[in-house]
Amino acid sequence: AQKITQTQPGMFVQEKEAVTLDCTYDTSDPSYGLFWYKQPSSGEMIFLIYQGSYDQQNATEGRYSLNFQKARKSANLVISASQLGDSAMYFCAMREGDNAGNMLTFGGGTRLMVKP
Amino acid sequence: NAGVTQTPKFQVLKTGQSMTLQCAQDMNHNSMYWYRQDPGMGLRLIYYSASEGTTDKGEVPNGYNVSRLNKREFSLRLESAAPSQTSVYFCASSVWLANTGELFFGEGSRLTVL
Numbered sequence: 001a002q003k004i005t006q007t008q009p010g011m012f013v014q015e016k017e018a019v020t021l022d023c024t025y026d027t028s029d030p031s032y033g034l035f036w037y038k039q040p041s042s043g044e045m046i047f048l049i050y051q052g053s054y055d056q057q058n059a060t061e062g063r064y065s066l067n068f069q070k071a072r073k074s075a076n077l078v079i080s081a082s083q084l085g086d087s088a089m090y091f092c093a094m095r096e097g098d099n100a101g102n103m104l105t106f107g108g109g110t111r112l113m114v115k116p
Numbered sequence: 117n118a119g120v121t122q123t124p125k126f127q128v129l130k131t132g133q134s135m136t137l138q139c140a141q142d143m144n145h146n147s148m149y150w151y152r153q154d155p156g157m158g159l160r161l162i163y164y165s166a167s168e169g170t171t172d173k174g175e176v177p178n179g180y181n182v183s184r185l186n187k188r189e190f191s192l193r194l195e196s197a198a199p200s201q202t203s204v205y206f207c208a209s210s211v212w213l214a215n216t217g218e219l220f221f222g223e224g225s226r227l228t229v230l
């Protein structure tokens with residue numbers, strides 16, 4: 001079974017609007033961390049936001065927020081006020097357990113395209 | 117402000133040739149990783165090194181070897197390249213068991229095996 005599933009291969013959003021990128025995960029470990037990375041066309045991987053499984057509040061970083069629904073095992077990324085520079089691939093990733101270091105399992109990604 | 121540096125950035129090999137991808141980080145991180153990214157897919161872990169002197173297999177280790185030369189450097193070797201190893205390779209580093217677990221990535225190395 002896939003540990004990280006991103007069901008939206010591609011999405012369009014109008015500039016200045018908000019967009020939600022979906023991510024569901026599968027783990028039986030009570031301790032885990034969820035990450036979102038951005039990969040622009042230039043290819044580098046840029047860390048956006050992190051949510052720990054025990055965190056009580058949803059993580060936020062500027063225009064990025066993580067909608068964490070533990071019972072549903074979902075960790076959707078919300079980007080507010082989209083900008084043209086947000087056009088990129090977005091990857092959800094998970095770290096399982098307390099002794100797994102920072103080894104991450106990645107989903108297949110969602111390509112976001114922001115329309116002017 | 118180098119962060120994680122990978123060399124080479126591009127390489128074309130013929131089937132059966134060998135090569136080594138070099139990675140160095142200047143952030144004093146104890147953990148380093150090698151991932152591969154195939155077209156249209158997410159990253160998959162090849163090998164990792166939790167600390168200097170240790171290496172372990174990840175999800176897709178077959179056909180690769182690694183060396184943690186020192187705290188800064190972690191190399192990935194393809195002994196006999198195959199077309200299935202055509203991919204973009206990313207090196208990353210982090211502090212082991214950090215609160216956020218953020219991985220810092222290099223810019224990637226694009227490898228084509230003919």
